[in-house]
Amino acid sequence: MTPPDQPAQPAPDADGAHERVHRSTGAMAGGAVMLALVGWITVDAVLRGEGRTPWLALAGALLAVPLIVAFTFRPAVWADGRRLRIRNPFRTIVLPWSTVADVRAGYSSEVFTEGGDKYQLWSIPVSLRQRKQAARRQARAGSGGPRGRVQDHTRHHDPRPGTAPADRAVAELREMAERLGSTPEAQGEARVRWAYEVLAPAAAGALLLAVLLATG
Template sequence: MDRGESTTHASTSSRVLALVWVVIAALLLVDVFLRGEGRSAWIATAVLVASIAGVYLMWLRPRVVSTPRGLRVINPVRETFVPWAAVVWVDVTDVLRVHTPGGIVRSWPLRETKRAKVRENLRRDSGLADEPDDDADPARQRPVDVVASQLRRDAERHKARPLSGPIRDVAEAGPAALGAEDEPQTMVPVEVIVVLALTALFVVGALVLA
């Protein structure tokens, strides 16, 4: 990744399953529109629309983006921007974690799915096991560990040649990064508020009409 590029990390399997459901739900909506009648049709429509919004927020939207200015940790409702200067370490327990001087930022989409590995990671985090020395051998790493290693390398590279000044362009590193300097910032993006509000209005309206 060069100085002008961003790299997105997300759960491919979760996104594929989410897209499959969105397609199925859309086809069911068409069927309800063409053949549904009365109260049951309105209720079915409300449930399908709510499920599409939920799948979008929980499985399609979440991701971690490595930008030239820092990390965007995008979770279902909140987004946290962590400037490179505030990235102390990146590791994995049950999820990928970004350590900062003010605390730990957890990533919703990037997870360790193997239970034995989660237990091993939690033991290591509690000081009951030694740290693995496998950064140099990606073949020994689990997929989310590979991402953590990549993000640690990104942090080292960008800290060595930091970009200075406040962030004023939302396209540069996301909405939570606006005005950020050396401290993480967290916000609920307008996108999430709009999706939740429109979904709630639609569901309430459909139930009233039913």
């Protein structure tokens, strides 16, 4: 049986295109490095540690691994013709487009519902550095001068040189909400599900670690 937050196949939107997926490759790369480090430390402690050291290492890994996965690999945003599906570290939020009031990117990317709820989009991180770089590209593209060749190259690869990647993604989601919110396929109620597959092992690891430290 397919889990509710993992469809068997992407659903086409109103334009016939498959769902759009937004994930942070930088976060996933960092998560891979942290998992490798935790794995190396745990294996070394189990093989070489004495006394309760192996148990402490295993308890720490049981706590750390789910949290690393939750904050690096898990976050994602899917958007198709029916809904916006947000998978954050500890929750999965499914919002039919009719329930979406706005999507904004300030210091973080957020979606607001018609009912007044707000949810962060963890997989679309806002980078002030990228915004500054995009603004500089826009300034160069809008001015003449000796850097004309660079300006042409930038315009060719980025049709909106003054927009950072996170802002482009948010603008796309906002446009979809405005365009699809009134369609029959996009009606329904918002649903929120806690990620017990992350919370349960992390809680077990924290409890085991606390017991080992308290009885040490």
